[in-house]
Amino acid sequence: MADTFDEQCDYLFKAVLVGDSGVGKSNLLSRFAKDEFLLDSKPTIGVEFAYRNIRVKDKLIKAQIWDTAGQERFRAITSSYYRGALGAILVYDITRKSTFGNVKKWLHELREFGGEDMVVVLVGNKSDLVQSREVEKEEAKGLAETERLCFMETSAMQNLNVEQAFLQMITKIHDITSQKML
Numbered sequence: 407m408a409d410t411f412d413e414q415c416d417y418l419f420k421a422v423l424v425g426d427s428g429v430g431k432s433n434l435l436s437r438f439a440k441d442e443f444l445l446d447s448k449p450t451i452g453v454e455f456a457y458r459n460i461r462v463k464d465k466l467i468k469a470q471i472w473d474t475a476g477q478e479r480f481r482a483i484t485s486s487y488y489r490g491a492l493g494a495i496l497v498y499d500i501t502r503k504s505t506f507g508n509v510k511k512w513l514h515e516l517r518e519f520g521g522e523d524m525v526v527v528l529v530g531n532k533s534d535l536v537q538s539r540e541v542e543k544e545e546a547k548g549l550a551e552t553e554r555l556c557f558m559e560t561s562a563m564q565n566l567n568v569e570q571a572f573l574q575m576i577t578k579i580h581d582i583t584s585q586k587m588l
């Protein structure tokens with residue numbers, strides 16, 4: 407059956423969420439797609455992607471965002487997860503240094519499977535937990551600059567900067583895609 411939005415939308419983008427287990431990927435996606443916070447009720451291998459229709463500048467965009475749905479625990483993410491993705495939200499947890507330490511590993515994987523041109527937004531999640539902070543903002547900013555990534559701290563719990571992080575990625579993909587079409 408024809409999806410009326412697909413007929414009307416200007417672009418359909420695929421983007422992926424990556425990062426260590428427990429950093430908040432599912433909750434970020436849930437916030438962005440449905441504006442709600444999941445309270446430890448995560449489907450193990452459940453919903454693997456969510457859609458959100460969004461207007462960027464004069465274009466109607468359908469963003470299809472893929473979530474690892476727990477598979478990163480078993481290192482079972484395959485190249486098909488990344489195939490066709492134009493952007494990624496690479497998440498670490500500001501209260502767990504080890505998750506920041508693994509950012510380079512995720513970046514390497516993104517570039518290997520998704521290509522060098524992928525738009526990547528580095529996201530330090532759980533910014534509400536200030537007292538447990540283990541990763542300084544400046545350090546993450548520095549890494550983002552070196553690796554040419556966008557950067558933002560978010561709180562899925564308090565709904566801080568979540569919309570902005572996804573919008574930044576989608577807008578950048580939109581700009582690159584429209585330039586290529588000129």
Ligand code: GDP
Nearest residue numbers: 427428429430431432433446448532561562563
């Ligand atoms: P995932 O494994 O990366 O998909 O992480 P989840 O989205 O399942 O979140 C892991 C845990 O972190 C859950 O207990 C969430 O309730 C919690 N969590 C996620 N985002 C935040 C946040 O922004 N702040 C706080 N305090 N907890 C969060």
